[in-house]
Amino acid sequence: FKLQSVTAQLETLQQQTKGEQGKHWEELKKLKDSESFLLEExxxxxxxxxxxxxxxxxxxxNATNxxxxxRNExxxxxxxxxxxKDELEKRLKDIMNLREERDTLQ
Structure with a gap:
């Protein structure tokens, strides 16, 4: 009778272990799926x-160019x-010189 009891307890523990193992595998699969999604992202x-x-x-x-x-422009x-400006100043000077010449000739 004791052997049957121990065997029953062992089977119960094995089933619990399988259930827990199944949960862990499911969690691992979810983590792998999440990892895959995150790597793609x-x-x-x-x-x-x-x-x-x-x-x-x-x-x-383009902004630098x-x-x-x-700057070049x-x-x-x-x-x-x-x-x-230099050309205008030169022409103004020429005009002033011509006026002076004209005024001295009059």
Whole structure:
């Protein structure tokens, strides 16, 4: 009778162990599924980050190029203004000299 009792207890423990083991396997499967989903999400986010980084570098490069072009245009405009100013001053001086000559001839 004692052997039957121990055998029954052993079978009960084995069934409980199987039940617990089944729960653990189910939990492990859920964790693996979650891990797979999270890894895919990490890959997607990494790809998005890389694309946005490339876009940022492109925009930064374009902004730098535009800034350089604007500086060059500004320098060119300043040079033109300076040249025109010098030319106008020279012509004004020539006109003043011609007036002086005219006034002395009268």
């Amino acid at each position: 990490v890959d997607r986010l990494t790809q998005d980050l890389n694309e946005k980084t490339i876009d940022l570098h492109t925009v930064t490069s 535009m800034e350089t072009a604007l 500004n320098n060119t405009a300043s040079t033109m203004v300076s040249t025109l």
